[in-house]
Amino acid sequence: MRDRAARTRSGLAAQSSKPPSVDDPRVQVSLEQLRAFEGRARALRFLPSQPAASVFNGRHASRLRGRGLNFEELRNYLPGDDPRTIDWKVTARTGKPHVRIYSEERDRPALIIVDQRMSMFFGTRHAMKSVTAAEIAALAAFRILDQGDRVGGIVFGDDFAAEIKPKATARARDQFLSAIARANQMLRADAPVVGTPTPLNIPLETAAKIARRNHLILVISDFDGIDEKTGSLVGRLAKTNDLVLCPVTDPISQEIPAGLKLVVSDGNLQIELDTASGETHRSLSEYASGRLSEVLSWQKTYGLPVLPLSCGEDTVPQLRRLTGLAPNRKRGRQ
Incomplete structure (x- = not known):
């Protein structure tokens, strides 16, 4: 089972007295919501000079090469x-x-790949994966442009694709944020069923054509539908660029509760899954953990940074922890 097939998205309702609506920023993002991250992005760093606890630091299994000379x-x-x-x-x-x-070297190009497929329109706590991915991309875009580099990206969904070439201008950044907001707002529980979901390999192949060498590439996705070719493309991009993988997961993938009943549908057919069944629970757990394990294995194979993020909590504190920054106590946030 792929969670792209899930059309009943009721997990967030447990956190509130009323069901979430499309106006809920935890379900869908607006351009104004993404622009509001500009101030919170200034403390983040996507350069090789990092605090000791950062996953980008050379003491860890992977690091960024940084700009050329x-x-x-x-x-x-x-x-x-x-x-x-x-x-x-x-x-x-x-x-x-x-x-x-x-x-x-100044004015280094950065390419941010943002997944907004139907598989991302899922969340059991705090927010949808698609929202968390959009927030990460916005934070990265603001910070990269602020540090003097070019920013662009590839935003893709099951029936949406936008390519913004890296430029050191606020206009390019805003075009990128607008594309994210448009793609995100197309995600709805009652959206028409697409024939075949867009494989992650397509935007990775596009990135390989754009980023020949010395780019910073961030891939923000749930990595649904990855295969052997995906690993090959990841290795190809990492060989001549600084590649950072940001797998976005939902807390339920870490520990699927026993006795949970889910109605899953592709828009035409539906099935009820009951995790009280030991076999069903084991199969779902193995599937949920297997995808992240595959992504983490690329970290060791290709020596690239992996920033695992959860849609179960606020995005900024997670990025601060992963980049070795102290909690932002001034704002009353972690």
Whole structure:
């Protein structure tokens, strides 16, 4: 079973005295809601210089390479120069110590891939996965542009696709946020059933054509429908770019309650699942945990950062923890 097939989305109702509506920001996001994350994005970092507890730090299994270096000049060694910058070949040829001077590459392109398929329109606590993904993307877009890099992205759903080329302009960022909001608002429990869900491999292939090398690429998805080709594409992108995977999960995937009854439908046929059955409970648990395990295995295989996020809690505190930042006590948030 894939949770893209679930058309009864009632998990959030347990948190409130009334069922959530399409006007509920936990169910669907607006452009104004995404723009409101600008101030909260300033403390986040998507650069290789990270706090010790960050998943991007070199002490961990994976890290970001960061921006490239541009050669500036070759000159005589001066007191105070880093000995590691000495060009030993030129020094040997001239008989005098010389150093190579580099400057950090600016205006680095970043590509944010945001999943807004029907599989993301699911949530049992706090928010839908699609909402959490949209918030992560907005935070990343604001922070990346603020640190002087180009920002663009690929937003895709089962019957929606938008490609925004990376540019260092607020207009490109706003186009990206608008595309996310449009795709998100197309997700409804009574939405028409599409023939075949869009596989994640399609936007990954598009990213491979755009990001030949030295891009920062964030993939924000529940990674529904991944296969062997997905792993190959992930490895290809990670080889020449800084690739960050952000799997978005629902708390129920961590521990499926026993005795839970679910009515699942594809819009035409429906079936009732009762987790009181040991076999049903075991099958659902294995499926839910298997997808995340596959994504985490890529972290070890390709040496790339993985930021697992849950739609069961506020997005900003999670990102702060994962990037090694202290709790934001001033705002009364974790």
